[in-house]
Amino acid sequence: MEVNKLLAIVILSIVITGTTLYVTTSTIIAQQETRVLDTTMLSLGYQRVRPGQFIHIYDTTPYPITSGHLAVHIDCDDEGVGVLAAAIGSVPDVEIIEFNMKNMIHESSEHGEMCLYHLDLPPEHDMIVTDISLINTGDKWVRLSPEAGVTVTVHSLGEAIEEKHGHEEGSSTGM
Numbered sequence: 001m002e003v004n005k006l007l008a009i010v011i012l013s014i015v016i017t018g019t020t021l022y023v024t025t026s027t028i029i030a031q032q033e034t035r036v037l038d039t040t041m042l043s044l045g046y047q048r049v050r051p052g053q054f055i056h057i058y059d060t061t062p063y064p065i066t067s068g069h070l071a072v073h074i075d076c077d078d079e080g081v082g083v084l085a086a087a088i089g090s091v092p093d094v095e096i097i098e099f100n101m102k103n104m105i106h107e108s109s110e111h112g113e114m115c116l117y118h119l120d121l122p123p124e125h126d127m128i129v130t131d132i133s134l135i136n137t138g139d140k141w142v143r144l145s146p147e148a149g150v151t152v153t154v155h156s157l158g159e160a161i162e163e164k165h166g167h168e169e170g171s172s173t174g175m
Helices: 002-032
Strands: 033-043 054-059 065-075 085-090 093-098 114-121 131-135 149-158
Touching: 033 054, 054 149, 065 085, 065 131, 085 114, 093 131
Parallel strands: none
Antiparallel strands: 033 149, 054 131, 065 114, 065 149, 085 093, 085 131
């Protein structure tokens, strides 16, 4: 009988210790980043985009994206260069990333027709990303094919950051 009581106490101690460790670990992770799974898909079929125009796709302000990806299926030229580019960062500090052979998914692309591109979010380790847009960096209007689309998947968000607004008096960001 004593052996059964002792065994029950040991098992209960292990369960309580394991639960405490799990809760502590979860709390530590929650303080550094919030795990989410959010996928947003947007059809861009037949969209007309003028030179310099942004299409704002995703915004997590004030929480930066710490893990995720961007998949863009758009028209491309014979060299595999997309007709649009990505504008990624925290407005007004965005980086323009061209869609090209380096970030193309070759098995799912047809040069001169439609190409599929993939970018990790954030694209660089120390980059703060709260805003994702597409931009026409060319000097002519672009009309996207009916199959054009974009998917943003976010796996985790960091702690809230101070918002930067490009809307102060006399300021214009174009986005």
